[in-house]
Amino acid sequence: MAKHVLVAGSLHHDLVIKADTFPVADEYIAGYAPRHLPGGKGGNQAVASARSGTQTWLAGRIGDDEAGRVLRDNLVGAGVNISLLQTGAGEATGTSVAIVNGYGDFGAVVIAGANASFEADKISLPPDAGVLLLQNELPEAANLTLAEKAAASGIHVILNGCPFREIAAPLLSRTNTLILTLHEAEAMSGHSLSNTRLTLEAVESLTERVPHVIIFLGGGGMAQGERGGRPEYHPAKERKPVSMHGAMDFFVGAYASQIAGGSDFEAAAHYAQAAATLFMATPVERRDLIRATQIRARLGEDDQ
Template sequence: MTKHVLVAGSLHHDLVVNVEKFPIADEYLPGHSLRYIPGGKGGNQAIASARNGVVTWFAGRIGDDEAGHIMAANLEAAGVDISMLQTGAGETSGASVAIVNPFGDFGAIIVSGANLSFDANAVAIPADTGYLVLQNELPAGANVALARKAKASGALVMLNDCPIRPAHEELLYLSDILVLGQAEGEAMAGRSFSSPKVALEAIIPLADKVPRVAIMLGAGGLVHMERGGRPEYHPAMKGKPESMHGAMDFFVGALASQMASGSEFEAAVHYGQAAASVFMSTPVERRDLIRATQVRARLGEDDR
């Protein structure tokens, strides 16, 4: 039976700037486009889960400002249940500035704002929740408290361990699926992933900590492993990226949707990779139109 997904995480009103190259210290560069996009890892992942076909709740916090109203409306328009969204009187909603180069690479600066006042005690795990999805843009204590509640309710926990945090062994112990980007994977492994072969070696001890692990390697594809099995590598799917900004979040939300629907981990990872590929190759202004039909079509192209 298909279960539901609860995403608890951040909301940021993103300012996205496109440039020819990243600036160095004290350098002024012209940008050639400027967009305001509702974002935040939590919000992005909740939308991805809902758009890939499962009932999705979101728990997070905004301020009582215009940015907060925009982000709440964006979640609702995507079909996400926001009944657990908290609003802080007099608080400023979270924001970020993302810089994107012509190759789709990006860097971002985050101002957490109301996200840091999120109250985990106000959240109850809904019935029929199959997965609680967490990231590291809420306070660490809130993540642990929510993970404990999820395990007590019988739900599983998926942790997108980004941005990386030190000394969070309890949260790793409570997690059933760990999703990392290359930078986070290298930080946890204590080594550079100079090739997929190195990443395949590095993922083995991570699966001793968390039963299922996936590491996205950007343009290099991804590696994944289930405890007791062997590590697997999937090369990147075809397609020129418009921008990689938000691609990991779309992967996480799509992966959660498939796991909650009863898929095996490897099949869900492959689906998530196809979803991220569709996301990256779709112009930013059309990404809200992505649905499971496009993802399944990309899977079919990759299998040929």
């Protein structure tokens, strides 16, 4: 029987700007095509899980401002259960500014806002929860509080270790799946992962600390491994993405949906890779139309 996903994480009202290059210190560059989009890793991942047809709850915090109302409406429209969403009186909703360059790469500056006041001790795990999904945009104390509750109930804990910060041993010990970008994997391993061999070695090393590890490599590529098994590398499937902004969150949410549905680690990871590849190849204004049927069709194409 399929279980539910509880995502506990950040909510941001994003300003996304396109530019031909990223600025360097003291440089002014021309930007274009500004867009305000619902974001935050928690919100993005909850929407991605719900888009795959999984019952999904979001525990997070917004302010009582217009940005908060936009984010709330977006979650409801995607079918996410928001009964655990907190609203801080007089608080400003979190925000971020992201720049997307001509190659689809992006960088962002994040302001936590109301996310920093999230009260994890007030969250009760929903009935039929099978997965708890966390990220590093909430305070680690909040993540640990929820991970302890989930571990005590036999719930699979997924930690998306982004943005990078040192992850304390008590939280890692309660994590079943750790998902990182190359940047975070390099920071955790302490050296550059400049080729496939080094990346796979990093995966194998990390599985000594967490049973399942995925390194998302951009463009839809990934390296994955589970404790006691042989790590694998799967190359990027999308050679010219429209934009990689939000792709990792879509990957993570898709993965969580499949674990909740009873898929094993490898099958869930491959589904997530297909989801991220489709997301990056889809124009921004059409990404909210992506559903499990299209992802599975893409998964079939990638397997051919």
